[in-house]
Amino acid sequence: MLGLDPDPRGLWPGYEEQVGDASSPAEAAASAFVWHCKALIDAAGPACVAVKPQLARFELLGAAGWAALEAVIAHAAGSGLLVIADGKRGDIDVSAQAYAGALLGGADSPFGRLDGLRADLATVNPLMGSDAIEPFIGAAREAGGGVLVLVRTSNPGAADFEDLPLADSGAMWERIAMLVDGLGAARVGESGLSDVGAVVGATEPRHLERARELMGSAPFLLPGVGVQGGRVEDLAPAFAPGRAGGLVSASRSIAGAYQAAGGEPAVAARAEAERLRKTAWELSGRVR
Amino acid sequence: MLGLDPDPRGLWPGYEEQVGDASSPAEAAASAFVWHCKALIDAAGPACVAVKPQLARFELLGAAGWAALEAVIAHAAGSGLLVIADGKRGDIDVSAQAYAGALLGGADSPFGRLDGLRADLATVNPLMGSDAIEPFIGAAREAGGGVLVLVRTSNPGAADFEDLPLADSGAMWERIAMLVDGLGAARVGESGLSDVGAVVGATEPRHLERARELMGSAPFLLPGVGVQGGRVEDLAPAFAPGRAGGLVSASRSIAGAYQAAGGEPAVAARAEAERLRKTAWELSGRVR
DSSP, X not given: OEEEOOOTTSOOTTGGGGOTTOSSHHHHHHHHHHHHHHXXXXXXXXXXXXXXXXXXXXXXXXXXXXXXXXXXXXXXXXXXXXXXXXXXXOXXXXXXXXXXXXXIIOBOOTTSOBOOOOOSEEEEOOTTOHHHHHHHHHHHHHHTOEEEEEEEXXXXXXXXXXTOBBSSSSBHHHXXXXXXXXXXXXXXXXXXXXXXXXEEOTXXXXXXXXXXXXXXXXOEEEOOBXXXXXXXXXXXXXXXXXXXXXXXXXXXXXXXXXXXXXXXXXXXXXXXXXXXXXXXXXXXXXXX | OEEEOOOTTSOOTTGGGGOTXXXXXXXXXXXXXXXXXHHHHHHHGGGOSEEEEXXXXXXXXXXXXXXXXXXXXXXXXXXXXXXXXXXXXXXXXXXXXXXXXXXXXXXXXXXXXXXXXXXXEEEEOOXXXXXXXXXXXXXXXXXXXXXXXXXXXXXXXXXXXXXXXXXXXXXXXXXXXXXXXHHHGGGOOTTSOOSEEEEEOTTOHHHHHHHHHHOTTOOEEEOOBXXXXXXGGGOGGGGTTOGGGEEEOBSHHHHTHHHHHOSOHHHHHHHHHHHHHHHHHHHHHHHO
């Protein structure tokens, strides 16, 4: 799965020619973002099932960035890829509904239909509790998509709260996992997978086995492979319910492959994406 | 403090005339949002110290919504009001930096300076740990603003995770409060307040006293007054460090005051904002 994290300082060579007569730095960067992301999708997309745009990167460009995000998502969807809007939103009530509409399902209004990004899946932050997650699930089910709830993330700060032992038993993140399992239980499809998935960092393989015990039917999004130190080879438990049980996410290791390997960015990105795909595919086959 | 939560179905009468020749439903709604929010700021702003746009509402309109948000923030700042970007973002590393730039400080880039929203404060979700909060604090300090960390929210789902008792002692939210206190300790100003604040729901007054014990110098953002059932009269502990210790947030009770009181929306909004201001001011004076 291809992460789209365009960095104004790390775009593929050639972006300068895309800027044209942009009216502001944000407009110029947005044109370059669209060019960079489309090239990356064209190069690495055939080895991937999904793209995951990181909303923060686009948001930094304001309205121009949001328009770029819409263009990049349209290109990915047109290339037959699933789109995961990685915004980690978390709010309640009408605000949660607005986020869900913005990212997944759109919304009716007196002005006409508001389309939203129409992503297939969105990442959601569960801190505020089930009322922060359920509006996303509702919107995802209407649109035929799903949600991916942060359960145990791949960063050092996960130790601050996610890993805290509870008085009852287990850690905070395990309680989140139980909620995710419960929310998805009613909708486990023939594939054995539900539409309520979990983000489980690939940097701590020992958590993966426990996460799979707690969430037998949740698809796992596995960030942290590559630059953050996670290895595809360690992800076997994620694939227990089937090959679609784990979505391995890589961003900088694909987009930046040419810096280590040399040559054309697109060629190096394709080769690295193929290598990751092959490793994950072989691994998931062995697990089955 | 005036919440800006524009709802396409709940705009002040007259919005239809603002739509003009908009090219899409989102553009039409965005024009109406700007008109509604500016009118609300002009009416209720003089009784407030800050506005708090809810980012989800604007995000529902995509790029047009983000442009509307920029226009509304410029109007509020031009009216001398502080701006609190209520996005509850939470991510790590370069993504956290991008969010911080987008909402607070902007960023340098090869394309020129990216301005961002230049809000004075932003709400932040701490689930992922200190590395999700620190980039916001860094950006806020550079820009002379601050952050408001979700500590104990005002929704029923807060019971799911925030209230869980820890093996060590106290509840999850109390541990978040301790981190907030620690992050702000180095920068307590002459006012007795730090630049790392906390969102503490106004619906559960019993939590406020404990929150103030744990975070002696944090400014508190107090949502949940009005429609959600919180009463200004119960908020005394928030004001212990001084009149600026508590920011009472009200949205629908101000924007929708005319529906109960009758008459012009602007007149009713101003009267309700004045009533809340006076109550909070008297209360905070008594506490001192």
